Amino acid sequence: MAKKKEVLEETTVETVETPEKEEQLALDDERRIKVLSPSMLVWKRFIRNKLAIVGSIFIIAMFVFAFIGGIVSPYGESEVFRKYTDLTKDYAGITQNTELRYSDLSATDFPSIAKAKFVMAINKGEENFKSDDGSSYTIETIGEKGEESYAIFREGTLVSIASKLIYDAVEEGYVPTLDFRYAAEKAKAAGEENFTADGETYKLAKVEDDDVIFDSKGNELIYISDFIVNPIGDSEFIPVEQKAALKEAIEKNEEKITYDGVDYKIKRENLQWLVKSGQEAYVIDTYSSPSKAHWLGTDGNGMDVLTRLMYGGRVSLLIGFIVVAIETIIGVILGGISGYFSGWVDNIIMRIVDIFNCIPTTPLIIILGAMMDAMRVDPTLRMIYLMITLGVLSWPGTARLVRGQILSLREQEFMTATEATGISVSRRIFKHLVPNVIPQLIVICTMGLGDVIITESTLSFLGLGVKFPFASWGNIINAVSNVYVMTNYLFVWIPAGFCILITVLGFNFIGDGLRDAFDPKMKR
């Protein structure tokens, strides 16, 4: 009955303009009166509220952005973008060899002490020397003075070759034997074209100023030069042809060469040359500035920020709605029962409300989040746990509101009528009492949506809510924990912050407008 009465009170009478020639209508004639239902009145008041309209536009825009935008966007939620970039990398160091380098049979046969004796011996021009352990060595000089190399024999066995020439194998990993070196050095010094070592015949020839050793089948085996080329960084093998090219460039004093499509820069440092390669690397496109392809740039993982925002909006809005649904269901059921029955049931439920009201939500969720971090819980599961925890912890407010409203509604005549007509208790609560609470419920739910979105984004910001690979507005802003990103890549985090602000503001504007619209005392 109460509802009916309200309708009568709120009926707005608007005189419809009557054309003169028509019949005279009685003052209370139906045709002269425009009857507005309460919901229409609420609607009229709502759309007159500018802020509420602005809020509605915000929310509709956010929904379109999040749910339709995600479909329209050409990119995926966690699609990583890559780009080609010119990386100058230290490629190789080149030294012109001016010192004798030893190729030993083994470390024990020609120890470093013996090497020192050897150096003294050749300085004095001696052909024999003795090491400290008593072994006697014989030196055989190969080649002319100035370009000579030495073969060192220990009691008749060849133990080492000391030479200024560098032997670069064509094939990676090929190490020539000592006998081969000996034969090769001798052949080179004598200017012979063929030599035999280890039972095989090799050919020595000049290819474009370089001395090259071919095997019996005519394959290139070894390049001889006085340049040492050391690869820098990842121990990659530099092919001999490339070494030859680099050597040539150095001899010609060139600073730049192109080999196999890659640019190399050569820089001289005293007796050394540093080769830098301008390699085109395929890298993740992180923090790229807004462009046509990525309207808001890319984030630290090389993902499109705009697309992440859209998917993040979905997550935030969905979490908001689910949490509010959970808290409303629990709140309405417990509040309804509590308000209707009063007495000890009410007392117990209200104490439960007090208890839940006292449990500090944020700390509890932070602890659970940290625990789930330690347990490495799957991100999807985490999201579900988060929604359940938030919902279960935040229903007391709803329950209190429902109970308070029902306590006052219970005393009204229409409830006496339901009792008189013998309607069952659950029907009385949920069919006759709860619908009368719906206006207040809608208001509290709308405002609650905003709160949940803030809580969720705060947790995600702290890294304890929605986790990668899922996007959430909060975890997008998380990038600012790096001060460099905060200062230099505003396009990564500012839009996400405004998304949160606009959405929550929208819900609050709507809630505020609805509260005013539902308030029968409000006369505007």
Added chain:
Amino acid sequence: MGKFIVKRLLQCVLILFFVALIIYAVMRCLPTSYVESIARQRSSLPGSKSYTEWLAQLNAVYGLDVGIFRGFLKWLASAVRLDFGDSWQYNVPVMEKFKDVIWYSFALGAVSFFFELIISIPAGIIAAVKQYSKIDYAVTVIALIGVSLPTFFFATILKLVFSIKLGWFDLYGMVGRYHEQLSAWGQFGDIAKHFVLPTCTIVIISIGSMMRYTRTNMLEVLNSDYIRTARAKGVAENKVISYHAFRNTLIPIVTIVGGSIPGLFSGALITETLFQIPGIGYISYQAMVGGDIPFSMFYMIFMAVLTLLGTLIADILYAVVDPRVRVN
């Protein structure tokens, strides 16, 4: 009145008992492997107790070796004597750490609360007096923006503008680099300077709800019969507002302000964390993220106590301030 307070106090104790039980149960329901792995981690730190010692301490303080309810009673027995065990994170008794940091939080909370009140109450009253004017709209919009701003986003913007772009304040921390070399007054000024941005954050975020609360209550008072009577008598409008209306609006405001006082100790978890102010919020955040169960337990119980105290004070103040309530 005395009877009412005693009844409410007993109720609070009962509620607190159950809250503690629930929090304890949640902590106990964390997978045991988690507790053990934390103990193991802690024990591997240099200069720490051994793993078995950690577990033994855990058992002693939390009764992890007995059932949930018995363990709870065991924990409660020491908790009522304010013995919350040793913090795992900070390696000192929980209460000691708490005493070290709580006053920073209180200072931050109190200063922010003061500014919040002197801004929001006048603004709310003006908005109500000039309902539907531009000022009213502005206050409503500012209030709602304050309510809708996520703390972390607003704090980050403040940092960007005032710390990085303008360079007026430090990004983090409570003291500057040369704090130790300053005079006593200089040290105070240094800390005050570091509190500016956190205070701004808290004030802007929280003035919204207070403004709206004041406005709603003022509107209600302005629509009441005695105000109409006063106006009908020909009392000057100024006097109606500042004398008749304002004093009545103060009733709910005093109540809510009183109820907020315990909250000043609760610390602003997010703000303190963002600005790395070593108050109870930041310290607890680190403890919670680091899996420091003793400190986390204490912090949650502390928060529950503050909430209960807040409602209790509000209820009592309501009766004290409003004679109409006292009659019933």
